[in-house]
Amino acid sequence: MTIDWQAFWLTLQLAVTVSAILLLLGLPVAYWIAFSGWRWKFLVEAVVALPIVLPPTVLGFYVLVALGARSPLGRWWISLTGHTLAFTFSGLVIGSILYSLPFAVQPFAASFAGVDRRLMAASATLGASPLRTFFRVIVPLSVPGLITGTALSFAHTMGEFGVVLMVGGNIPGVTRTVSIDIYDRVQASDYAGANGTALVLLAFCFVVLVIVYSLNRKAWSVGPAK
């Protein structure tokens, strides 16, 4: 039984990159969702939540089309780099960000919305700009939500399959992630290999989540809910 450590390493890189980007990207999006008074806000919320219910193949298909050489984005990328985004690690990152977006944004937005409005008002009356209020009051009081959102998007990316297959294909060292490796082995009737890899992934994801949730529990007891 051999385990494809290259696929593991690639998957880990992908998950770390995606959850880091989602942490940065998710903050403003979640802030807007939590506090905007725009009457059509629910439309944006629905779009953000789409990847939860959409079959990964559907999302993957459209991402593939959008990244392909015929789309404006694809053409722009080719003019910039000389090659297409599809079937590359960068393309995989873009697809995964879209796929995991709600898993980051929803916990972020929920914890932002849970911060006592009077604390924000107090911050403003003490002369703080909205940006300072965000980083000094809202974010520190939302740490548990930020941890949860980042952990969920990390774990979600670790285990994604459909989007990766559609957007990345199966190029060893470039786009071949653990879940694709497992799928390949099953196709080739290598059940022992599939089982070994699957067990490692299972154990890894479980350990990561246990660590995150234990930290989070601590965060709750240290950072008061209100």
Next chain:
Amino acid sequence: MSDARTIESGALAAPASLTSRNNKPEGALLAARLRKRMAGQGHEFILDVEFHAAPGFTILFGASGAGKTTLLDCVAGLVAPDAGRIAIGERILFDSSQGADVAVAKRRVGYVFQDLALFPHVTVEQNVQYGLAHLAQAERRERSSAILQAFRIAHLARRWAREISGGESQRVALARTLVTDPAVLLLDEPLAALDAPTKGKIIDDLREWNRTHGIPILYVTHSREEVFALGERVIVLDAGRVVAEGTPHDVMTAPRQETVAQLAGFENIFDAVVESAHPERGTMVCRLATTGHAGPVLLETPLVRAGVGSALRVGIRAGDILLATSRPQGLSARNVIPGRITSVEQRDVIVSSRVTCGVEMEVHLTLAARDSLQLAPGSEVWLVIKTHSCHLMER
């Protein structure tokens, strides 16, 4: 204390020890005229007020729901009025006719909320320094330690804000706001939960602070005692409107409006109709609206300009009513009404008794009076009420 001067006003963030100096800076007047429509569940509320607050304490008095907090929120900029103008001296904070609306952070309006809103995730000191981010660290430290001393909470500096007691929290919230050197201070019942001595000490420290700063302090309360204890001036708010203003004595002891009356401590307020007028005696007789099938209750009251048959309200303080266990003779009091006690309840050092006599009256007595008269539910009593204890109000 070397040079803890503020950038903007030149006033001192002074500890109490410095306030013996004789300069008394006069802050600018807060003047506001504003209108704000709030749509709630199934009802609409309109705040429509015009008022000013000079340096010193101005009490904003009213029942809950009268619009006090909305008014403060408008001044602070947390709620935008639909129309109006808010200015501190020459500085305009809001003017709908000019489209002016200064951001909350730039108004220099200090606001201490009812729930204080201390930042729970940082220390007391970090709370106090929160509004000083624009200053160099050394000055930040100096000013925060000065204000912590002035409010006697220096020993709490390193404690977490969520760990300290109620009274300490109030002091921290005040210090956090005052250290930013606001041009106006808004206090939304921040001391409501405190016992009287603790409250008194905090108010003393606040007064001391304001002797050197001289800013308008708008103090919201629904407590009658606080109005008399603090106020140089009181504004009474009811259903979004200013219904009375003046000195606490003027407003609270000669109320015309029923809201003021209830708030001013008339435990007994009755609808009444003028039965007959006696200009020669300076009195008139009013018939109280009785509950159920009880006979009429007539009260002799002071004469006011109201024709026979006109509808009024009569307010009587529970402490102004005497009780007798047998029908009293040879009294100057004109109103002697038979009744029966329905409840006797001790509240602190007074006894509150309810007496039914066609209407239900609340009567306050001393513990000694209750014991010597052996008053208990069911006792037959006579209520004795002086003519001038009957306060007439418009209906």
